[in-house]
Amino acid sequence: MSDAIRRMKDLPSTHLLGTGTAMCAGCGGLITLHEIYDVLGTKTVFVNAAGCMTLLAVYPFTPFRGSWLYTAMASAPAGAQGVRDALDILIKKGRLAPEEDLTAVALTGDGAAYGMGLSATSAAIDRNLDFLYLCYDNEGYGNTGQQYSPATPHAAQTATSRGSRGYPGYKKDLFTIWAAHRPAYVATVIGAEPLDLAKKIEKAKALKGPRLILALAPCPPGWEFDPQDSIEIGRLAVKTGVWPLKEYVDGKVVHTHVPHPRLPVEKYLEKQGRFRHLFEPTRNEALLKEIQTAVDQYWAEIEHG
Amino acid sequence: MLTAAAAAAATGVRVFTATSSQGLLYAMEMLYTVSGWRAPFVLVNVSRGLASPITLESDHNDLLAARDSGFLQIVCATGQEVLDSVLMAYRLGEDARVRLPVLVNLDGFTLSFTREPVELPTPEAVAQFLPAFDPENIRFRASKPVSQAVAVLGGGPYSYFRYEIHLAAEQALAVHAEVVQEFAQRFGRDYGVLECYRSDDAELVFFMIGAFATKAKDAVDRLREAGEKVGLVRPRLLRPYPAGAMRAALAGKRAIAVIDQNLSMGKGGVLHSELASVLYGDKRAPPIVASFIGGLGGRDISAEEFYEITATLKQAIASGETPPPRLLYTETELRQVRKLQAIAMVERNELGDKR
Numbered sequence: 271m272s273d274a275i276r277r278m279k280d281l282p283s284t285h286l287l288g289t290g291t292a293m294c295a296g297c298g299g300l301i302t303l304h305e306i307y308d309v310l311g312t313k314t315v316f317v318n319a320a321g322c323m324t325l326l327a328v329y330p331f332t333p334f335r336g337s338w339l340y341t342a343m344a345s346a347p348a349g350a351q352g353v354r355d356a357l358d359i360l361i362k363k364g365r366l367a368p369e370e371d372l373t374a375v376a377l378t379g380d381g382a383a384y385g386m387g388l389s390a391t392s393a394a395i396d397r398n399l400d401f402l403y404l405c406y407d408n409e410g411y412g413n414t415g416q417q418y419s420p421a422t423p424h425a426a427q428t429a430t431s432r433g434s435r436g437y438p439g440y441k442k443d444l445f446t447i448w449a450a451h452r453p454a455y456v457a458t459v460i461g462a463e464p465l466d467l468a469k470k471i472e473k474a475k476a477l478k479g480p481r482l483i484l485a486l487a488p489c490p491p492g493w494e495f496d497p498q499d500s501i502e503i504g505r506l507a508v509k510t511g512v513w514p515l516k517e518y519v520d521g522k523v524v525h526t527h528v529p530h531p532r533l534p535v536e537k538y539l540e541k542q543g544r545f546r547h548l549f550e551p552t553r554n555e556a557l558l559k560e561i562q563t564a565v566d567q568y569w570a571e572i573e574h575g
Numbered sequence: 576m577l578t579a580a581a582a583a584a585a586t587g588v589r590v591f592t593a594t595s596s597q598g599l600l601y602a603m604e605m606l607y608t609v610s611g612w613r614a615p616f617v618l619v620n621v622s623r624g625l626a627s628p629i630t631l632e633s634d635h636n637d638l639l640a641a642r643d644s645g646f647l648q649i650v651c652a653t654g655q656e657v658l659d660s661v662l663m664a665y666r667l668g669e670d671a672r673v674r675l676p677v678l679v680n681l682d683g684f685t686l687s688f689t690r691e692p693v694e695l696p697t698p699e700a701v702a703q704f705l706p707a708f709d710p711e712n713i714r715f716r717a718s719k720p721v722s723q724a725v726a727v728l729g730g731g732p733y734s735y736f737r738y739e740i741h742l743a744a745e746q747a748l749a750v751h752a753e754v755v756q757e758f759a760q761r762f763g764r765d766y767g768v769l770e771c772y773r774s775d776d777a778e779l780v781f782f783m784i785g786a787f788a789t790k791a792k793d794a795v796d797r798l799r800e801a802g803e804k805v806g807l808v809r810p811r812l813l814r815p816y817p818a819g820a821m822r823a824a825l826a827g828k829r830a831i832a833v834i835d836q837n838l839s840m841g842k843g844g845v846l847h848s849e850l851a852s853v854l855y856g857d858k859r860a861p862p863i864v865a866s867f868i869g870g871l872g873g874r875d876i877s878a879e880e881f882y883e884i885t886a887t888l889k890q891a892i893a894s895g896e897t898p899p900p901r902l903l904y905t906e907t908e909l910r911q912v913r914k915l916q917a918i919a920m921v922e923r924n925e926l927g928d929k930r
Contacts, residue, residue, distance in 0.1 A: 313717045317582065327725040329732055337715045338722040339585060342604050345578035352582025352590075353715060359588050366587075370716040390578075 275309070275468045282308040282468075288333030292325040296497025298488035298504060299323065299379070299406030301461035306404060306483065309471040312336035314373045315353055319346035319387055321379030322413040323406065337372065344386040347394035350374040350401040373402060373475075380407040380421035383484075384442050395451040395480040402474060403482045408489035409441070416492035416544075423512075424564070425557050426544045428492075434547055435557065445484055449518040454479030456518035457526075460486045462504025466515050466526055473519070486513045494543020506538040511565045514572070525572055532569065535562050577602040580616055581609035581676070585723055587714030589665065589707075590616035595683060596623035596637045603640065609676060610645025611740060612724050614713050615668035616676050617661055618646065622785070623683035624872035632873020633682040635785060635837040638813075639845045645740045646678040647747055648813040650784045652770070654693045657681045659764055660811075662696075662705055666754045669708050672746040682786040684873055696762055704761050744815045751812060768817035771824050773799060774806030779888045780825060780861075781807045781881065782850060783834040787870050791834070794881030803885055810846075818853040825854065830863035830888040836870035843900045844868055863891045869903035876903065 275281060287307045293300040299322065307314075315337035318324055327338050341349040354374045360366035378387060383405035391403065410416040410428050418428040420442040431437040448456045454477045459467040467485075474481045488504050490497040507513035508527065512535055515527040536558060539545040548554045580592040594602060599620050620641075624634045638648065649664060651657045657679065664677035681687060696704075715721065727733050751768060759765040772792050774780055781791045788809040798805040808824050810817065825831060835844025842848065847866040854860035867884055869876045880903055891898050 312720065315715045324726055327722050329725050329727045332722045332725065334722065335720060336717075337720045338725065339582060339715075340724040340726065341578050341582070342608050345605060348576065348578035349582040352579035352584075353586045355579070356583035356586030356588040356590075357715070359583075360586070366716060370718060372715055372717055 275472055278465055281464060286312060286335055291333050292328065293322065294491055296490040296500035298461055298500050299408060301500065302406055302459065302485040302487060305461055305464050305467050306471050309468050310475060314375050315339060316375050316377045317341060317346050317349040317353060319343050319378035319382035321382060323377055343382050345390050346376040346378050346382060346387060347390045347403065350376045351394055351399050354400055376401060376403045378405055380405060380409060381411050381419045384420040384444050392451065395453050398479055400478050401480060405482065405484050406487040407484060408487040408492055410492050412489050412492045425548065425561060427547060428544065436547060448482045449523065452521065453481065455481040458484045458514060458516055460504045460508060460513060462501045463508060463515060470517060495541055499541060503541055506533065506541065509533045510535045510538040511569050512538050535565055577605040577609065581605065581612055581614060584614035584616040585612050585713060587710040593619040595621035596625060599637045600625065600640060606641050606644035606646060611736065613674045615674055617664045617668065618676060618678045619661065620678055620680050621683045621687045622680055630872045632684045634871045638680050639837050641678060642814065646676050647744060647815065648678045648680065649811055650680045650813055652786050652788050652809060654686055654691050657686065658693055659758065659766065662701060663754050663758055665705055667747055667750055670750045673743050673750055675743055685786040700761060704758065748815045748817060766811060768812040768820050769824055770809040770811060772807040774808050774824060776804065777806030778804040778829040779885060780828050780831050781834060782831050784810055784846065785836060787836060787876050790876060791881060794878050797878060798882065798885055805885060816849065821850065821853060822857050825861055826859035828861040829892050830865065831861050832865050832867055832884045832888055834867045834869055838868050838871060863888065863897050865891060865898050866900035867903055
């Protein structure tokens, strides 16, 4: 018997995460979490860092059928370490039946994953911690009003980069930072591509060691778009090549989807209020070209080595 | 590190961890966070003065920065007491009436870099005193999913859970009395919430925590030989605060010298404030509760300084006026610092910066 996920119809039909949470309508992070949880299952303990999803579990409610531990902004991987070590000890000493074992999943936003929590993450990978790190990346500090984070893309306007050129920095490459540690697995996913996502979660689930699932999470209030467009914007992030779907395994990076032909990045940018200043009152051709060129160069290296 | 330790405790194993000084402050966010998880474990802190300036030897500002974190605090004066307190701390924190992490404090350098004989109990005797911990509901397992440390919205539920921590910490006083009694029966070493040394018939009392209190004991002996009615009261338990025991131990004394090896900038000694708050309004409270700061960054407190403190207390009794707080410092120390400053100035000038 093989229950490998190959086609859309292989995706789980039972949905495990409860509804009625405090997340915003159209939250790309929550869509991703739903899809991941369906594949990952309930034998999990989600070790959470401060972020939007901390409000998933508000006393006395939780949408999870498995377990949960809130830590703090910078230390979710350390929390996952404590849980993993304790479970290993309990099983080794015969105080916990092996079927009672759980997968430790660090669940954080980009503020923790790219910024404050990076030191704890790096240390956990060094120790070859057997855990899954799930980052929902909405490219800013969303639950405090979308201040920029190290994951904010170049030129995006945020609450703290309001000028006509938006955020002057460049999105930190967390995928490569993780891969440089030589962990068991690193993958980018997006909720708008559920089959690609499910295959990667299934692969990650079968591996041991540090594993990162980095999900781009379209954020209606932070990116300024209509909640109903969340999936469409996610698809455009992939089709324009802005969000490459890829994985690192066995020391190699493989792109699981190469968009061809790629749509112009404008198609993705023009749907979001955070990039409106690139089109109004006049088109900022120079900045649009800079963004397009960066994406073109990325794919040129992938396609032509 | 502290998150990992606490998460392991929350998963249902017995955990020990240790840190020191800056490390304790680095973990400060998690000290407050994990005490609310109500998953007991023991943390040893090796006290050391805090930056700036960065230094290596002991004082208690690190410990007192963690004062309100929800960790219970036991402050030790000798190596033997550290070992014994770690064992007792598990019993204290793991008790169903308490369920809080416990910080056991020892002084950096004074205790951590020196050696003294310590009697090690046999593993069998320890196992009898401290059997395996049954964490009951504190655990993660597949068949019984649980959410720990979840958020609350609004001050109502928040206050409820914070009050619960406070009340559990207060419960620890009664539990501590049971634990030290059993420890004394099994191992023959008797620890109270306070160590009272020649204080029963004393008129003047030194009040201080930590390893320097052993120097105070020596000073008490010498002062007694000189005819002074002096004693020492050394709190071992700082949280929960043993207010009743302190009032009783100091009742009817003529003057107290609180010697703080810490400094709350712009206020003074922390132990002094705390003691004054529980003595105020007590009919038998000593009329003079004077404040002295000493021992910062491992600065010695000499026998002569204990004599000087005694003389200051006697003057205060005679005049009926509490003396102003004193920062212990000698002329020799000041001369030495002036020398360092002179060297620094020469070096600066030789490097050509003649501003």
